[in-house]
Amino acid sequence: MSKIQRSAEEYVQGILAGNRVVLGQAITLVESTRPEHQALAQTVIQQLLDQRQGSAEASQDSGHTSQASIRIAITGAPGAGKSTFIEALGMYLVEQGEKVAVLAIDPSSAVSKGSILGDKTRMERLSASEHAFIRPSAAGTSLGGVARKTRETILLVEAAGYNTVLIETVGVGQSETAVHRMTDIFLLLLLPGAGDELQGIKRGIVEMADILAVNKADGDRVKLANQARAHYLNATHLLPPKASGWAPVVLRCSAQEGTGIAEIWDAIATCRSQLMKNNFFEKNRRQQAKYWLEEAIDAGIKAAFFGNPAVRAQLAALEPEILAGRVSPFAAAEAMLHAYFKENPS
Numbered sequence: 104m105s106k107i108q109r110s111a112e113e114y115v116q117g118i119l120a121g122n123r124v125v126l127g128q129a130i131t132l133v134e135s136t137r138p139e140h141q142a143l144a145q146t147v148i149q150q151l152l153d154q155r156q157g158s159a160e161a162s163q164d165s166g167h168t169s170q171a172s173i174r175i176a177i178t179g180a181p182g183a184g185k186s187t188f189i190e191a192l193g194m195y196l197v198e199q200g201e202k203v204a205v206l207a208i209d210p211s212s213a214v215s216k217g218s219i220l221g222d223k224t225r226m227e228r229l230s231a232s233e234h235a236f237i238r239p240s241a242a243g244t245s246l247g248g249v250a251r252k253t254r255e256t257i258l259l260v261e262a263a264g265y266n267t268v269l270i271e272t273v274g275v276g277q278s279e280t281a282v283h284r285m286t287d288i289f290l291l292l293l294l295p296g297a298g299d300e301l302q303g304i305k306r307g308i309v310e311m312a313d314i315l316a317v318n319k320a321d322g323d324r325v326k327l328a329n330q331a332r333a334h335y336l337n338a339t340h341l342l343p344p345k346a347s348g349w350a351p352v353v354l355r356c357s358a359q360e361g362t363g364i365a366e367i368w369d370a371i372a373t374c375r376s377q378l379m380k381n382n383f384f385e386k387n388r389r390q391q392a393k394y395w396l397e398e399a400i401d402a403g404i405k406a407a408f409f410g411n412p413a414v415r416a417q418l419a420a421l422e423p424e425i426l427a428g429r430v431s432p433f434a435a436a437e438a439m440l441h442a443y444f445k446e447n448p449s
Contacts, residue, residue: 111146118263126263133255151262172266176282179292184318185271186225188358193229195364204265205237254285283311284394290314295328314370321357328355347383413442
């Protein structure tokens with residue numbers, strides 16, 4: 104990352120003004136692992152939170168209520184057409200006068216740790232819109248294919264005026280818990296087919312879904328899409344009730360042709376309205392904030408532990424013994440913990 108040229112105030116004012124260049128630089132700042140960048144990023148985020156709190160209090164004093172943003176997770180098996188669907192939904196929303204941010208989490212190479220980062224080329228129309236902001240990020244080794252800093256990025260794009268945030272995950276097959284815990288609505292994109300649809304999708308992911316959409320319902324696949332919708336509709340009836348009180352809906356669409364997109368957005372709006380009315384929306388966001396607090400503490404403790412010189416020395420000495428089977432991993436872990444706490448007594 105290039106040398107930081109902006110002050111926290113310059114970042115904050117640029118983001119609040121909707122400057123997409125400054126917003127992109129701020130996200131890069133958040134994603135940086137350098138301590139000085141992290142310190143500046145947290146200052147920027149805190150100032151934006153203070154601004155939002157002040158705006159909310161001013162709205163209450165004037166008798167107005169500001170519309171909360173909506174954070175939507177979009178996942179599905181490879182080949183389900185996630186990028187095409189997101190572009191179709193994004194273009195529909197832009198045409199309705201909405202400002203849309205897309206946070207696309209690309210698979211990272213297990214060897215090079217690089218990322219495909221091809222979403223901007225796959226969403227050419229949407230990326231050309233001045234009312235849309237697309238940010239691809241490498242998933243790295245984070246849980247569920249979600250970039251480690253995605254939650255902070257959500258706060259930045261919302262502060263810049265993008266009140267509809269679409270988060271595309273790597274896809275079904277990894278834990279989607281992380282993205283579920285940073286969004287309001289979970290949309291599962293499915294492929295048309297007959298007979299074995301449920302076998303390729305983990306039950307836990309179906310249970311998390313608020314909306315299931317069978318994509319590619321066009322041409323000679325319309326009949327298959329109808330059959331798949333019927334299968335999933337039956338499956339959702341067998342699932343336990345959701346804590347939100349929302350009953351999942353199953354729809355069909357063709358992102359390629361743009362059909363069914365309006366109906367899916369209507370379902371999202373209906374779901375959001377119900378969650379707002381029964382107070383689950385705000386309750387869920389508070390629970391998510393608590394979860395990410397604990398996650399941040401866990402990550403900080405792990406970084407401090409493995410950054411400790413005594414621990415690193417123990418690890419270098421014990422790893423060959425563990426790999427050779429001469430020392431138990433548990434005994435080695437205990438030795439390293441002892442070394443750490445000897446240097447850092449409570």
